[in-house]
Amino acid sequence: xxxxKWIPLVVLRKLLIAAICSIxxxxxxxxxxxxxxxxxxxRFNDKISTTQDPQSWMRELAPPHLSKAPLPTPKLSGSxxxxxxxxxxxxxxNRGFLPCTNPTPNYTTPAESQGYLLVHTNGGLNQMRSGIxxxxxxxxxxxxxxxxxxxxxxxxxxxxxxxxxxFDEEYFMNSLANDVKIIKKLPxxxxxATRVVKQFIxxxxxxxxxxxxxxxxxxxxxxxxxxxxxxxANNNLPPDIQKLRCRACYEALRxxxxxxxxxxxxxxxMRSFGPYIALHLRYEKxxxxxSGCTHDLSPVEAEELRSIRENISYWKIKEIDPIEQRxxxxxxxxxxxxxxxxxxLGYPSTTPxxxxxxxxxxxxxxxxxxxxxxxxxxxxxxxxxIEELEPFSNHASQMAALDYIVSIESDVFIPSYSGNMAKAxxxxxxxxGRGRTISPDK
Numbered sequence: 543x544x545x546x547k548w549i550p551l552v553v554l555r556k557l558l559i560a561a562i563c564s565i566x567x568x569x570x571x572x573x574x575x576x577x578x579x580x581x582x583x584x585r586f587n588d589k590i591s592t593t594q595d596p597q598s599w600m601r602e603l604a605p606p607h608l609s610k611a612p613l614p615t616p617k618l619s620g621s622x623x624x625x626x627x628x629x630x631x632x633x634x635x636n637r638g639f640l641p642c643t644n645p646t647p648n649y650t651t652p653a654e655s656q657g658y659l660l661v662h663t664n665g666g667l668n669q670m671r672s673g674i675x676x677x678x679x680x681x682x683x684x685x686x687x688x689x690x691x692x693x694x695x696x697x698x699x700x701x702x703x704x705x706x707x708x709f710d711e712e713y714f715m716n717s718l719a720n721d722v723k724i725i726k727k728l729p730x731x732x733x734x735a736t737r738v739v740k741q742f743i744x745x746x747x748x749x750x751x752x753x754x755x756x757x758x759x760x761x762x763x764x765x766x767x768x769x770x771x772x773x774x775a776n777n778n779l780p781p782d783i784q785k786l787r788c789r790a791c792y793e794a795l796r797x798x799x800x801x802x803x804x805x806x807x808x809x810x811x812m813r814s815f816g817p818y819i820a821l822h823l824r825y826e827k828x829x830x831x832x833s834g835c836t837h838d839l840s841p842v843e844a845e846e847l848r849s850i851r852e853n854i855s856y857w858k859i860k861e862i863d864p865i866e867q868r869x870x871x872x873x874x875x876x877x878x879x880x881x882x883x884x885x886x887l888g889y890p891s892t893t894p895x896x897x898x899x900x901x902x903x904x905x906x907x908x909x910x911x912x913x914x915x916x917x918x919x920x921x922x923x924x925x926x927x928i929e930e931l932e933p934f935s936n937h938a939s940q941m942a943a944l945d946y947i948v949s950i951e952s953d954v955f956i957p958s959y960s961g962n963m964a965k966a967x968x969x970x971x972x973x974x975g976r977g978r979t980i981s982p983d984k
Contacts, residue, residue, distance in 0.1 A: 630889060631817050631953050633977045641973050643788045646781060652682065652723055656759040658732065659686035660766040664694045667708070667942040668962040673770025675791040678722055679783050680742070680767075680774060683751045684759075687723045690715075691770065693939070698828045698854065701939045708939055710796050717794035721786055728764065737764035742773040748780070792973045797943050804930065805947030811925045812948060815894035815918065819884075820952035822945075822967070823899040824874045824959035830903055834862025835873035843904065871984040874959035877908050881915040883982055884956075889916075896952065897921045898945035898963075900938065953977045959984075 661677045663670040674691050681688040690705050705711055715724045738758055743750060758765055767773070774787075797805065812818050830836070831850040836843070844864075851857055867873050875883065884893070895916050902909055913919055922931060922944055934940040942963070949955050949967045954977055957964030968979045 626888070630887070631977070633975075636975055639972075641788070641792070643785050643793065645785060649782050651720055653685045655687040655723055656685045656756070657687070657763045657765060658725075658728055659684070659688050660728065660737070660764060661688070661691040661770050662694070662766070662768055663691050663770040665697060665771055666962060667939040667946070668966040669771050670694060670939070671791070671795060671966060672962065673773070674795060675787050676772075676774040677767060677770050678718060678790040678794075679779075679787050680751055680755075681722045682786060683748060683783065684756045684765075686765065687725060689728055690724065690726050701937050703937045703939050706798065707937070708798060708801065708943055710798050710802075713796060714794050718790060721789070732764055735764055736762065737766050738762045739766045739768055741768045744772045745775045746773060747775045747778055748783075788973070792970060797947070800933065801940060801943045802947070804926070804934065805944050807930075808922060808925050808944060808948050809951045812894065812896050812920060812952075815920070817953040818894040818896055818920075819889070819954045819956055820896045820898050820945075820949040820967075821880065822949060822955070822957040822959075822964055823877060823880065823897050823902065824957065824961055824964075825877055825902050825908065826900045827903045829874060829959065829961070832857055833873055834859075834864050834867055836864040837868055837873060838876050838878065838908075839904070873984065875982060875984060877902065877912040880956075880958055881912040885915055887980070891916055892918060894918045894920060896948050898949045900941065950974070950976065955979045957981060 659677070659681050661674070663673050665673070670691075670693055677691060678688065680686075690711060693701070693703055693705055693708070695702055711726070715726075718724060738761070740755070740758070742755065755765070796802065827847070827850065830839075831847040831854075834847075834851065836847060839847070851862070852860055864873075884895075893916060895918060897919055899921075906913075909919075922941065931941075934944065946963070946967065949963075950970055955967055955971060956979070957967070960981060964981070968981070971977070971979055
């Protein structure tokens, strides 16, 4: 009787062992199987996403061209990746708007020149760029021969660059040959001639230039415009004048070959990380001093900025209430606020971000929280070697031109302040039909 009782137990034990062995074998086999993604998943593999090590970008990165091994590329897959791409990166519709620069059928070649227009531009790169385009139109209106504009060398940035250092001078002249006669220098016989120096009235229309300014040709052969910014009205101008401004800005006024070459190289290196945001982080000393914005700054920093504003004679407003400025939305977002903003929009921490800016005021002390949220912060200085940047590094406008190129080519452009560069880049991107631009409501 005892022997019979043990037989079922032995059988049960053998069955249990067999079951365990089967489970272990299946598990081992499953671990060796490679799951091949569907074509739909694969479509967005190169778009964005997360790396397995969330701290991998915390380490200092060598420029991509100096790295021995390729950096990991964030990936997205599946339907969620599709939705994320649509939300974060897909360019918006142009809503039927297209570039419109071709002259109307009634447009003629330049009339006989009445004299020469000298132009002294003012401000930073993008303020000068906009002013040059306006002066091309003004030269057409008053039948003037335009002398290649003189760039501002006395502004806050103290940049000694000439026109040909930043822009392709020959291309500029040839592109506009059917619009305005342009020469490099004033004829020798007129170098010492009496000239009238005028500060054209801001936002002036056709009547002002056709009557008041053109009448000066009766007494002078040379008119010198002492400023170039905001001298021409935005609206109520003949279509051909508006088209000429666009041709000058978006077609004729391109950067010098060496700047274009370096800019494209930076874009290629930035693209090696995948889709990227160009962040125009306008948190530099000049901006904060001029605007009087001191939010999140120490008393010592606020006093330094006040002193700078006080000592720059051509900045007219000296006493500024920083709290009132900020409440009116007249201050740039701080780096910390930009990080919060990007996170709220849904951009993952692995998003590559190009910082299109000069030296950030306060350095790492003000960048720490943004870098903590988005460790993959790149810049000219990180993407290129010291030797590569050396020809541009002591010229603020040339460095700004490199930022301009990388910003134009970005998948998403986000300015922290709606200043000259923000407006110039946004307009140029719309003209070219490039990716989305996001302007925070401050």
